């Protein structure tokens with residue numbers, strides 16, 4: 001039992017905007033009142049629901065490949081020393097698993113969604129997630145380049161495709177479905193890409209990226225997944241790609257979708273030298289589309305390592321940077337590319353990217369539909385979120401940063417003209433309440449009775465980045481995990497899954513295909529339940545349009 | 546299939562073209578191939594040193610560029626001979642550069658057992674694949690300094706716990722001698738060179754035959770291992786857990802509270 005008393009509470013779901021409230025906790029849940037137990041005096045402090053990361057890459061084959069590729073970064077980063085409560089580990093661009101849990105919790109984030117899991121190596125992802133302590137987890141399975149599914153979509157076999165999708169979600173023990181560069185990653189296995197929504201995907205006769213996107217979005221709504229299609233659009237990172245993104249949004253035709261890292265999809269211009277921000281046009285369109293949510297995928301200047309299932313984009317990035325490049329193809333399902341990268345304010349393209357992420361956060365008017373992410377580690381590492389919070393809350397600081405940009409860059413962006421400053425209430429929405437709602441996790445992101453007792457207590461501090469980077473207390477599932485900057489406990493997190501219903505006959509269809517085209521036996525393909533640490537199966541919902 | 550080796554091996558029969566190069570000339574061959582891929586002039590005398598002709602190399606490059614999907618498989622003949630990791634790096638660069646023309650990848654051939662699995666897990670827990678030193682309380686990596694064989698040869702090790710490997714059969718004699726000198730504990734289903742020199746040999750169930758587990762394939766795809774037989778012996782995991790539980794009962798020597806090393810040295 002625990003009572004947090006006297007703090008200024010920010011609980012956007014219940015409209016609580018800094019009022020003094022007591023938060024009572026019993027059995028890992030927020031309750032109306034408690035009798036006895038410890039009391040934390042939070043007078044003069046600020047109380048938030050635990051942070052929720054809707055899109056990050058913290059576990060699995062790709063991030064682990066990135067770890068292998070960056071030993072030089074491990075050497076210069078912060079190291080966690082083994083203690084009675086903590087395992088050893090390394091921070092940095094691609095933190096090790098134990099360190100990932102400590103860094104997220106240390107910043108007040110208590111739920112993370114790993115955004116890209118191939119079914120074929122999902123066992124690996126879940127094994128890594130087991131080793132990420134404290135935070136609760138979920139993951140999205142990669143689907144828009146799965147050749148068996150693409151064949152069904154091309155043939156218009158929607159019924160069978162729906163059973164297949166449901167079967168695959170359960171096989172991967174996933175929570176949601178991620179579509180990355182629909183059709184493009186499949187084409188990349190032959191050195192091609194799919195850039196236009198209405199153009200046939202190389203290797204197919206009539207299948208287009210638009211058909212894949214709408215087909216999958218439709219299926220996911222029919223299955224009633226709590227989280228809609230998690231969509232990484234085609235043509236990521238390319239100048240002028242706003243047209244592809246808008247076309248994708250239009251093709252969704254009112255269906256639910258979460259647009260991942262929108263920053264990377266909101267550029268104008270014809271080539272690298274004319275690239276510019278189209279954030280205002282994007283925000284204007286997005287503001288009208290109530291069916292959509294998005295996350296920023298914001299960029300911060302500095303070193304990072306980029307990893308994405310978007311193989312063709314990573315090859316381009318490698319050609320641009322001439323730095324290391326890793327590529328993984330995952331049989332018939334997906335692939336991934338890895339390139340270490342440094343974002344520089346002096347670089348025109350990087351300057352535009354930096355501005356676009358912030359502009360989208362500032363110009364999209366409904367904080368319930370845009371969330372704070374950096375597409376970790378692509379735009380910046382997740383442990384830099386407090387820097388972004390500072391940029392959003394403090395106009396003067398932002399304008400000071402703008403002066404780092406070249407004059408040429410400043411003409412290509414809109415940031416200097418934006419005066420909006422986020423309130424704490426809005427920060428609580430984009431870091432917690434909003435992403436929890438978009439993920440369809442009713443017990444996350446708020447502090448009402450029945451919520452999971454994930455609570456962060458901050459000292460009030462004029463230095464915004466310091467305040468949000470160093471919470472005084474972090475409570476996870478009712479247990480104090482961070483106190484006075486120290487990791488006090490490292491409980492295991494839970495993993496959220498969904499189990500949409502499907503017809504068992506889909507296995508009769510799948511088995512022969514599988515045995516013909518895959519390199520492992522069908523029985524070995526699904527992830528067994530015993531591999532999931534503390535699984536929690538979420539209910540599917542009724543999505544009627 | 547094109548086979549490149551310093552001698553005729555059994556794989557020659559399976560290959561369409563065999564390119565026999567001089568020992569220790571891997572780096573030179575790869576560098577010339579990189580030049581030819583980019584249509585740069587190459588020095589005839591340097592070509593001769595490799596044991597191949599310019600025609601052979603040019604033909605090889607043309608074939609690679611024409612391939613729809615090419616794969617380099619490479620092993621210890623490249624990574625453990627003169628040039629070592631520089632050879633591997635050169636080959637990876639060649640594969641990367643070929644992607645300007647076609648799809649090309651490179652993949653290391655791994656040794657016996659679940660080497661890839663060990664490598665994958667060490668990476669997610671510590672950031673590094675092997676040669677990891679925890680002496681300062683956090684992982685440090687330096688092949689050549691912290692690799693098992695180097696530590697043993699230098700006599701820096703006070704005790705050894707060995708599982709899933711038989712270093713007694715493969716390591717250089719000074720390393721084996723040191724293992725025999727110190728308390729070595731070996732977990733193995735059968736009697737091996739290592740188990741014979743160990744102070745303690747705990748017989749365990751064979752993973753994949755009589756113990757469950759996970760094996761990682763060469764391309765890092767995990768496969769579940771399902772036991773077909775029952776064993777009277779405990780699994781490796783059970784033994785290690787029991788040792789760990791016993792160690793936990795000892796007075797804690799670890800510091801209280803957490804520390805982070807902001808600057809590694």
Ligand SMILES: [Zn+2]
Nearest residue numbers: 055057115375
């Ligand atoms: Zn991502």
